[in-house]
Amino acid sequence: MEGAGAANPQSINHREPSDREIFNLALVMGDNCLILGQQISQWAGHAPILEEDIAQANIALDLIGQAQYWLGLAGEIEGLKSEAAPASNVKGRSAGPRSADDLAFLREPHEFRNFRLAEIPNGDYAHTLMRQFLFDNWHFHMLQILSQTPCMPVRDIAGKALKEVTYHLQRSSDLVIGLGDGSDESHQRMQGALDHFWPYTCELCDPRWGVDLELWGLGDSAALNLKANWDAYLARVMIKATLVIPERAPLVAGLRPGTHTEHLGYILADMQLLQRAHPGASW
Amino acid sequence: MSEPDTRLAVSEVWDILDTVADPEIPVISLVDLGVIRGVSWQGDTLVIAISPTYSGCPATAVINLDIEAALRAHGIVTVELRRQLSPSWTTDWMSEKGREQLRAYGIAPPPKRGDNCAAHTTDLLDVAAPETSCPHCNSGKTRKVSQFGSTPCKASYVCLQCREPFEAFKCI
Numbered sequence: 001m002e003g004a005g006a007a008n009p010q011s012i013n014h015r016e017p018s019d020r021e022i023f024n025l026a027l028v029m030g031d032n033c034l035i036l037g038q039q040i041s042q043w044a045g046h047a048p049i050l051e052e053d054i055a056q057a058n059i060a061l062d063l064i065g066q067a068q069y070w071l072g073l074a075g076e077i078e079g080l081k082s083e084a085a086p087a088s089n090v091k092g093r094s095a096g097p098r099s100a101d102d103l104a105f106l107r108e109p110h111e112f113r114n115f116r117l118a119e120i121p122n123g124d125y126a127h128t129l130m131r132q133f134l135f136d137n138w139h140f141h142m143l144q145i146l147s148q149t150p151c152m153p154v155r156d157i158a159g160k161a162l163k164e165v166t167y168h169l170q171r172s173s174d175l176v177i178g179l180g181d182g183s184d185e186s187h188q189r190m191q192g193a194l195d196h197f198w199p200y201t202c203e204l205c206d207p208r209w210g211v212d213l214e215l216w217g218l219g220d221s222a223a224l225n226l227k228a229n230w231d232a233y234l235a236r237v238m239i240k241a242t243l244v245i246p247e248r249a250p251l252v253a254g255l256r257p258g259t260h261t262e263h264l265g266y267i268l269a270d271m272q273l274l275q276r277a278h279p280g281a282s283w
Numbered sequence: 284m285s286e287p288d289t290r291l292a293v294s295e296v297w298d299i300l301d302t303v304a305d306p307e308i309p310v311i312s313l314v315d316l317g318v319i320r321g322v323s324w325q326g327d328t329l330v331i332a333i334s335p336t337y338s339g340c341p342a343t344a345v346i347n348l349d350i351e352a353a354l355r356a357h358g359i360v361t362v363e364l365r366r367q368l369s370p371s372w373t374t375d376w377m378s379e380k381g382r383e384q385l386r387a388y389g390i391a392p393p394p395k396r397g398d399n400c401a402a403h404t405t406d407l408l409d410v411a412a413p414e415t416s417c418p419h420c421n422s423g424k425t426r427k428v429s430q431f432g433s434t435p436c437k438a439s440y441v442c443l444q445c446r447e448p449f450e451a452f453k454c455i
Contacts, residue, residue, distance in 0.1 A: 051429035051439065058431040065339025069368070140407075156369035163371060163455045164337060164435075170407050171430045236408060 017151055017215055023077045024113065025154065027103075028209050028257065029142075030070030031114035034104055035264070036135060037063030038271050039122055048125055055171060059132075062164045069157045071100035076153075105275035109264045113257045115209070117200040119264045123193070126179065126186070130193035133172035133237070138204040140169045141229040142211060148224070149216040173237050180241025191243050198246045205230050208257055291359065296322050296329065303353045306345040307434050310388040313346060317376025320367050328361045329354065334372035337435040337455075374436075374454050386418045391425075391440065391451035415451045417442035427451075 017025070041060035047053035079097025098106075117135060122128045143165055146158035179186040203209055205227035218224055238245050274281060291299075300322070301314040313319055321332035331350065335343045347364050354362055374393035382392035394413040416423045422444030429439040430453075437450040 051431070054433065054439075055429060055431040058435050061339035061341075061435055062337060063339070065337065069338060152369075156371075160335075160338060160368050160371040166407070167430055167453070170410065173407060233407075240408070 015215070016217070019077050019080060021215065022151065022154060023074050024257075025146075025211075026070045026074035026077065027113040029146075029157075030067045030074060030100075030103070031112045032118050032135070032139070033063040033070065034067035035112070035114045035267060036118040036132075037061075037067060038267060039118065040128065040132070042122060043128065052125075056128075059168055059171075062161075062168070066157070066161045066164070067104070068100045069160070071103040073153050073157060075099050075103055101275075105272045109260050109268060110258050112260065112264060112268075113209070114260075114264075115200065115203045116259070116261050117197060117203065119261055119267055120197065120200065121263060123196075124189065126189035126193040127196065129172060129175050129179065130190060131197055132168070133176045134197055134201055134204070134234075136165065136169040136172045137230055137233050137237075138226075139165050141226055141233070144229075145211055145213070145218065145224045145226060146216070148218060151216060154216075176237055176243075177241045180238070180243040187242065190241065194238075194243055195246055198248075202249075202255060206255065208255070290324055290327070290329075291357065293322050293324070296331075296354070296359075299353055299357055300331075300350065303346075303349050306342045306349065308385070308388070308390065310384045311377075311381045313350070315378040315381030315384065317374075317378065317381070318346070318372060325363075328363050329359050330363045330365060332365045332367040334367050334376075336372050340435055342434075372455070374452060377452075385452060389418050389449060390437065391415045391418050391449060393452035393454045396454060413454065415440055417445060417447065418449055419447045420445040425449075 037060045040056050041064075043056040044053065044060070047056050075098040115135075117131060120127075120131060122131075140162070143158045143162040146154055147162050149155050149158075176190065180190045181187070182190075211226050213220055213224055222228070234245065297314060297319075300319055301312045303313045305311050305313060305316050308316075316336070318334050318336060319331065320334050321330075323330050333346070333350075350364065351362055354360075373396065375396050377393065385392045394415070414423060415425050415427075417425050417440075420442060422442055424443040425440050426443055427438060428441055428448070431437075432439045432450045436453055436455070438453050439448065440451050441448045
């Protein structure tokens with residue numbers, strides 16, 4: 001973006017994201033999509049009603065498709081310069097840049113940059129829906145930002161994903177409102193789910209997971225403030241849902257990408273089994 | 284000495300592609316679906332730009348195979364299929380012919396962008412379901428049952444007039 005800085009004095013210090021920064025962002029986006037997609041695909045055939053069963057499968061499909069784009073980008077960027085990430089010596093991986101599949105199936109838990117929120121088990125349906133809503137609220141507003149960055153490969157994927165995620169957020173908002181403002185039982189369960197996931201939301205808008213507006217060429221636009229947008233939308237939905245946002249600060253220990261709960265290991269053991277047992281297997 | 288140009292004209296390639304059906308909704312061709320974004324020769328290589336519909340749609344891989352097979356049947360072997368993410372595919376690219384074919388097949392065609400389309404709304408909490416008329420009896424009295432249908436691109440509806448369930452293509 002030569003010359004863009006001159007028009008806007010606030011972005012005089014604007015620099016373009018480095019390969020490593022694009023790589024890290026692509027992992028945050030791709031890993032979150034992959035892990036949550038893997039989690040909700042477990043509802044296929046088990047959801048409480050047919051429409052929800054289909055919705056879970058569809059959303060899982062969207063998320064895993066988006067993970068393929070993001071991880072594909074991460075691999076491409078890494079292939080351009082070895083600066084982006086250290087070469088992996090994983091057994092069974094062919095030489096050359098890592099593919100989306102290599103990144104999905106041959107990394108260790110500490111190399112994943114997804115939020116802990118995405119890896120908490122599905123629990124009951126109230127838990128699955130509340131986790132989805134909290135995630136969708138982040139995903140939608142994050143993609144809104146990324147779909148405006150001048151960094152083209154990021155903008156292209158984000159623009160495509162945003163349309164799909166708009167439908168995700170609409171659905172999860174509707175369900176949180178319907179069940180929160182529903183029967184005593186459904187209200188209580190949704191409130192319990194919100195309280196349960198609340199501590200994990202601390203990671204969602206933290207710059208360490210990737211969105212520094214200036215870095216991504218967006219100046220300091222107030223309209224694109226991730227945390228403010230996340231909070232504002234959350235508040236509107238929770239009022240309609242008659243649910244109470246917990247007052248305590250959403251804080252858990254170890255706030256940095258790559259820190260995970262014990263659940264991620266189990267998810268990966270399941271997801272990566274085939275590639276680990278039969279390196280290079282394909283169909 | 285240059286060889287005579289034996290390459291098929293680009294317009295003929297479009298005609299071939301218009302015979303390739305969408306693998307999930309076989310009444311509509313890939314051209315009418317609006318996923319073919321460009322056809323050009325680069326030397327002896329035929330380059331086709333394709334916009335995927337939904338990121339995870341399993342039809343994407345089948346679409347690529349079907350295109351290659353159709354072209355090979357016409358003697359074109361060197362083909363490069365390029366994924367084009369931007370601008371992202373929109374249901375507005377679907378042809379009028381395609382929309383009518385969907386309706387005749389029992390699928391309500393997508394609303395145009397701007398007609399209260401969910402994917403392009405400014406306020407997610409204030410979206411009325413777009414008016415969708417029943418592809419069976421044409422009644423406008425319909426109800427959305429679920430945002431998601433048998434494929435990522437469709438929602439489930441029911442007609443309140445003839446009571447038939449049906450699927451509607453989502454605006455994206």
